Amino acid sequence: MKRKSSHTAPDKTIGRPVGSKREDTIARILDSALACFTSHGYASTKFKDIAVGANITSAAIYQYFDSKPALYIAVVDHIYQDIYPRFQQAIESSTRLKERIRNLVEAMVSLHEQSPLKSGFLSSIPLETQRHETLKEIFSHRENEMRALQARIFEDAIKNGEINPEWKVDNLVMMFFGSMSGMANYQLSVEGTSLRQAADIYLSMMELHLLR
Template sequence: MAGQVRRGRPAGVDGEQTRRRIMAVALEHVSATGYGNATMKSIAERAGLTGAAIYRYFPSKQALVSAVLGEAVDDIMRRLDEATRIQGSLRERFVAFMEEAIASARDHPSVLRLHEVIQLEAGRHPEFLEVVQARQVAEEKLYGRLIEDAVSAGELPAGVDHRAITDMLLAIVWGLTHLAAVAPPDRHAAAVRQVEQLLATGSLLPRGE
């Protein structure tokens, strides 16, 4: 009938679903096989596309992997940022951060493995440095907020070395991130709990010993 409105899926819905499927496949495939062993053809096949069709969504493997990791890291950092927006001391808020880090590691094990892969590849593919550095900048901003709040609350002296504390926290968290990527979840959780114990008591010994 002339003038009849055709009902159906909104324009772009199928394309976005395909894009999401490609990214999900790439995350699992590259994190499992390594960047060098993964190809756009192999990713396309796993996503149910032809080797040529995948390039309509991503111009290269580097662009695809950068998009996958960038989006995943943004989601994890959002969760970590929200976890620290509680009332409490600097220690309590950092513990909340690490507890959310355990949850994120369990929810996104492939992301952590992919992050390790990309760090290794960054020397050969400098464009990956942007993704890695974006995570560091986001973390530094989060830690800076926690430190400034602690200074305002009188927990830390006004002249405290913000850079040194931030670097210490980065070292702890990136070390735990590496462990989460290469070790079973229970080992990662146990290591996080040990850091929490150290923050709470100043000792690696269990309370009361």
């Protein structure tokens, strides 16, 4: 008489669903994490909330991301993979600051219209890194290609004599990208507002007072 095995069949609900690929599961986790981080903030986001949106268990997330900071950074990188080529194309399409700024604004507004969650998440990064030492430490040791790309347009403009050479590049980056992020956040929270129209007004003001 054969002895009955003491092992039980594995729970099929744990981990990725049957038939799905690893990449599909990671994509669902990242999409759910993006929604949770944007809606609830870094501190209030729990793996169990992300798991619900990704249709997996909380424990299964650890098969792909060993901590919440690692998952947060993965979301950042995932978004950058999408927007970096857009920004790069906007900058390389011209050598003049005026056209570059207009192209960048169009890229940022289009991103916001296509994916408000991504826009909202990106604008929250500076605040989250100041609130949480773990994130601040991680970002301080990362090479930031996006930041270098942002700085490049103003570095080139100063060399070409298009803007005041006494203005620091870091402050120019803060002025431009900080303003766009702030407007995007405001539009998300106030009904009836239009980021596209606000951006047009902003561009008109810049061309009057900033660009030579």
